[in-house]
Amino acid sequence: MPEFxxxxxxxxxxxxxxxxxxxxxxxxxxxxxxxxxIHYRDDVAKQVGLPGVLAHGMLTMGIxxxxxxxxxxxxxxxxxxSVRFTKPVVVPAxxxxxxxxxxxxxxxxxxxxxxxxxxxxxxEGNTVLGKAQAWVKF
Amino acid sequence: MxxxxxxxxxxxxxxxxxxxxxxLREFSAATFxxxxxxxxxxxxxxxxxxxxxxxxxxxxxxxxxxxxxVVHGEQRFIYERQLVPGDELTSELEVASVxxxxxxxxxxxxTEIFDKQDNLVCTAISTLVVxxxxx
Numbered sequence: 159m160p161e162f163x164x165x166x167x168x169x170x171x172x173x174x175x176x177x178x179x180x181x182x183x184x185x186x187x188x189x190x191x192x193x194x195x196i197h198y199r200d201d202v203a204k205q206v207g208l209p210g211v212l213a214h215g216m217l218t219m220g221i222x223x224x225x226x227x228x229x230x231x232x233x234x235x236x237x238x239x240s241v242r243f244t245k246p247v248v249v250p251a252x253x254x255x256x257x258x259x260x261x262x263x264x265x266x267x268x269x270x271x272x273x274x275x276x277x278x279x280x281x282e283g284n285t286v287l288g289k290a291q292a293w294v295k296f
Numbered sequence: 297m298x299x300x301x302x303x304x305x306x307x308x309x310x311x312x313x314x315x316x317x318x319x320l321r322e323f324s325a326a327t328f329x330x331x332x333x334x335x336x337x338x339x340x341x342x343x344x345x346x347x348x349x350x351x352x353x354x355x356x357x358x359x360x361x362x363x364x365x366v367v368h369g370e371q372r373f374i375y376e377r378q379l380v381p382g383d384e385l386t387s388e389l390e391v392a393s394v395x396x397x398x399x400x401x402x403x404x405x406x407t408e409i410f411d412k413q414d415n416l417v418c419t420a421i422s423t424l425v426v427x428x429x430x431x
Contacts, residue, residue: 216343243370
């Protein structure tokens with residue numbers, strides 16, 4: 159379980175790899191209520207000019223915070239979480255799209271006992287979330 | 297694309313949404329999270345509440361928001377406290393800004409989420425990019 163006093167800026171605190179399949183997209187659509195067909199129908203995705211069926215941006219945002227939650231084990235709380243959606247994650251009909259996340263301490267606010275953790279989130283070598291930042295309060 | 301005059305417009309408070317434990321577990325599983333006892337409420341779950349407010353904008357003829365041309369640009373959640381199962385939440389959306397950028401519109405919505413005691417629980421800030429006809 160992490161301790162606030164021991165954290166240092168630049169420290170990698172958590173990592174994870176998440177294989178997204180079409181099954182994941184259907185599951186997320188049901189859980190979130192976002193049934194936009196570009197997230198499960200190839201014909202609709204093609205029709206609106208997309209490179210293929212895309213993962214919901216909000217699914218990627220939800221996944222990117224998971225390594226942080228596992229690392230915290232309840233010792234801290236996410237109090238602010240923001241991302242920019244910079245590139246889509248294309249999910250093939252067969253197989254998987256693997257999203258990788260590296261969580262690094264980027265700033266430390268001693269006064270308020272919080273740290274900013276930056277989430278480097280990539281798919282096929284490209285960053286898919288820009289400015290993905292979570293403030294964690296201990 | 298979207299009517300710039302809706303900048304500053306506030307939409308009515310949504311009907312109460314009751315946060316269910318199994319819904320949270322389902323959402324957590326769907327975002328590759330933990331579902332065991334004592335699991336953490338998924339930080340992005342308030343998107344489901346924001347959705348109720350956003351549907352008011354989509355249904356508003358004055359807004360003229362063509363949802364088929366919308367791409368999610370940015371999202372932020374500022375939490376006053378963690379959600380808990382049983383929370384009875386309502387939300388209120390304000391159109392913070394409408395900007396034109398290279399033939400597209402960028403619309404930012406601030407959605408405040410309140411509990412039954414009317415205390416602010418979370419602010420969800422969403423920027424949507426509405427692609428222009430030629431984009």
